[in-house]
Amino acid sequence: MITTVRSEMVKATTVRSVPTLAIVAVGAAVLLAAVFVLSLPITQGRTIADMPPSDVVGAALVGIDVAAVVLIVLGSLVAGAEYPTGTIAPTYLLTPHRERVVVAKAVVVVAIAIVVAIVAAVLCAAIGQGALLLAGRDAVPVDGRLLRTLAGTATGPVVYAVAGLVIAVITRSTGGGVAGALALLLVPGIVGWIDALGFLAPLLPSAAVHGLAGVSQPGTAEYLAAAPAALLLIGWIMAPVGIAAWRAGARDV
Amino acid sequence: MITVDGLTKRYGELVAVDDLSFTVEPGAVTGFIGANGAGKSTTMRMVLGLDAPTAGTATIDGKRYRSLARPARTVGALLDPRCVHPGRSARDHLRWMAAAAGIGKARIDEVLELTGIAHAADRRVGGFSLGMRQRLGIAGALLGDPEVLLLDEPLNGLDPDGIRWVRELLRGMAVQGRTVFVSSHLLNEMEHTAERIVVIGHGKLLATGTVAELRSHTMVLRIAPADPRASQVLADALSRAGGRVEVDRSTDSGGLAVRGLPPEAAGRIALERGVALRELAMHDRGLEDTFLALSHGTEPAAAADPAARPTEALSRGGVS
Numbered sequence: 299m300i301t302t303v304r305s306e307m308v309k310a311t312t313v314r315s316v317p318t319l320a321i322v323a324v325g326a327a328v329l330l331a332a333v334f335v336l337s338l339p340i341t342q343g344r345t346i347a348d349m350p351p352s353d354v355v356g357a358a359l360v361g362i363d364v365a366a367v368v369l370i371v372l373g374s375l376v377a378g379a380e381y382p383t384g385t386i387a388p389t390y391l392l393t394p395h396r397e398r399v400v401v402a403k404a405v406v407v408v409a410i411a412i413v414v415a416i417v418a419a420v421l422c423a424a425i426g427q428g429a430l431l432l433a434g435r436d437a438v439p440v441d442g443r444l445l446r447t448l449a450g451t452a453t454g455p456v457v458y459a460v461a462g463l464v465i466a467v468i469t470r471s472t473g474g475g476v477a478g479a480l481a482l483l484l485v486p487g488i489v490g491w492i493d494a495l496g497f498l499a500p501l502l503p504s505a506a507v508h509g510l511a512g513v514s515q516p517g518t519a520e521y522l523a524a525a526p527a528a529l530l531l532i533g534w535i536m537a538p539v540g541i542a543a544w545r546a547g548a549r550d551v
Numbered sequence: 552m553i554t555v556d557g558l559t560k561r562y563g564e565l566v567a568v569d570d571l572s573f574t575v576e577p578g579a580v581t582g583f584i585g586a587n588g589a590g591k592s593t594t595m596r597m598v599l600g601l602d603a604p605t606a607g608t609a610t611i612d613g614k615r616y617r618s619l620a621r622p623a624r625t626v627g628a629l630l631d632p633r634c635v636h637p638g639r640s641a642r643d644h645l646r647w648m649a650a651a652a653g654i655g656k657a658r659i660d661e662v663l664e665l666t667g668i669a670h671a672a673d674r675r676v677g678g679f680s681l682g683m684r685q686r687l688g689i690a691g692a693l694l695g696d697p698e699v700l701l702l703d704e705p706l707n708g709l710d711p712d713g714i715r716w717v718r719e720l721l722r723g724m725a726v727q728g729r730t731v732f733v734s735s736h737l738l739n740e741m742e743h744t745a746e747r748i749v750v751i752g753h754g755k756l757l758a759t760g761t762v763a764e765l766r767s768h769t770m771v772l773r774i775a776p777a778d779p780r781a782s783q784v785l786a787d788a789l790s791r792a793g794g795r796v797e798v799d800r801s802t803d804s805g806g807l808a809v810r811g812l813p814p815e816a817a818g819r820i821a822l823e824r825g826v827a828l829r830e831l832a833m834h835d836r837g838l839e840d841t842f843l844a845l846s847h848g849t850e851p852a853a854a855a856d857p858a859a860r861p862t863e864a865l866s867r868g869g870v871s
Contacts, residue, residue, distance in 0.1 A: 305651035312643035313636055384634030387601060388691060391628055392651035394600050394617040550602040 302393050302402040306376075309385075310406050315375055320414050323368035323455070327418035331361030331425045338429075346433040355438050356513070358426030359451050365418040366455035370479040371472075373407045373459035378472025387551055397543035400467055404460055404539045411459040415452035423448055443512065450511025450527075457503045457534050458483055464538040468545050486520070506531035552577055552730055553598060553699065557607035560593050560754075567593045569754040570607070575732045575747075577698075580725045582745030582762075583734035584842055590754035591734045592630065595703050599628055611699055623652030626699045627692030632684035632708070637677030641668055641687050644676060648691050662690040667716070681708030689717070699730040706737050718744045742766075742838040750845050757845045765841050772809040772817055775830035779805030785826045792820055806830070
């Protein structure tokens with residue numbers, strides 16, 4: 299298994315697209331965070347100095363969502379690029395236990411996504427803090443609560459990147475992975491609009507991410523405490539990877 | 552050794568490979584010949600566990616590919632030289648393969664040198680010619696220094712020097728006692744490369760045997776007695792010796808067309824019967840004509856393997 303992970307990591311780091319996307323994800327998150335923070339007086343009708351500091355940092359952390367979108371593309375490419383280039387055949391020849399390949403790809407995507415998401419989260423939060431300082435306010439204290447928010451928020455891009463990977467394996471297409479994972483990203487919004495689907499809210503990856511970040515409020519439809527949120531997040535990573543591994547092993551290449 | 556037993560692959564109504572059975576022995580280069588769409592690549596993919604057979608089995612040293620403990624060190628395979636990421640360098644392509652197989656980096660330099668692409672090792676594969684991609688694919692197949700080599704059309708895109716290099720490489724591997732199985736549509740080239748041949752058409756086995764055996768069945772020995780009246784006596788004697796004899800009735804020359812007997816044997820029979828000859832010549836149609844004859848069913852197939860079809864191919868003798 300270690301050799302397969304190592305091989306997949308070599309693959310990911312020896313093409314331009316993956317490192318480029320990782321950098322783009324961070325850059326885009328920072329850019330979007332800056333745009334959100336700078337536009338707060340317009341969108342909220344208040345100056346930054348008049349807003350609760352946690353709201354300013356929270357607005358900056360929305361930049362993570364664009365990192366999630368870019369990481370969806372990255373995750374989808376890690377699997378999807380194997381099919382048009384044909385490298386999936388030598389990959390399965392060298393590792394005939396195909397489930398190992400899928401798991402190794404997931405490990406690589408998770409590793410890259412965690413690093414990218416944490417860097418992006420820290421930089422986005424720094425932009426929020428900087429805006430507060432520039433507005434003459436005190437920065438949000440760097441305490442357990444803020445760190446939990448950053449860490450929890452950073453899990454979002456990871457789970458969506460894995461979703462892109464998994465759907466790309468199943469559809470054998472980068473485009474399929476991107477489209478499928480973007481659809482998953484939009485599901486919470488749709489569920490929020492339709493009352494009859496409210497029961498789905500605590501089952502979605504967004505509920506796990508918000509629960510881990512501690513930003514969902516008790517009594518709301520999607521609220522989860524940290525422990526069930528962690529279990530749900532693990533489930534959202536493990537179960538799809540398991541399904542993709544099974545599908546990869548069952549089909550002709 | 553590669554053993555294919557009753558291998559069948561259906562795609563809905565289409566039968567791509569139909570109850571195929573043959574073996575590929577170590578110590579010789581075995582060519583795999585068939586027209587486009589005959590089922591060669593599908594067969595190779597099933598041997599390598601990439602495609603699941605509808606029926607039958609394909610094993611390597613008695614094990615299915617997916618059961619091999621160290622597949623890269625057991626089997627080296629090249630299915631399609633285009634199976635490379637164009638944005639990756641040749642060295643990096645081999646790096647991920649070596650990592651997957653647990654092979655050290657030193658071996659990467661060895662196979663790059665061996666395949667003659669060391670000078671281009673750090674160039675992106677997207678700029679490679681088909682011939683260079685073939686060499687890279689072969690480098691990948693050789694990474695694990697495998698006991699079994701399985702290459703699908705490795706001669707495509709190679710220049711004459713490259714073809715000669717591949718031929719010598721394959722023969723060298725076979726001499727070392729390895730199992731070498733190579734498909735090609737370059738039949739005359741395969742004639743110079745392979746010692747044994749497996750011929751398939753429409754997914755079915757047409758013939759298998761040594762190149763000489765296959766060719767011998769489409770080689771025609773032209774014999775003409777000096778006295779046309781001796782033609783029938785000679786024909787009977789040659790037939791009894793195992794030759795398939797046709798009497799040329801288009802002229803009164805008494806000429807005979809004989810298959811399945813070497814010229815030395817035919818000459819000796821004529822001598823024993825006291826028949827003076829005016830012509831004794833072997834007409835060799837080559838492997839390409841042999842293949843075409845087998846594919847179109849215009850000649851009985853030669854077959855050294857009892858599993859080969861059609862079974863009439865094994866029959867000899869008789870005067871027609």
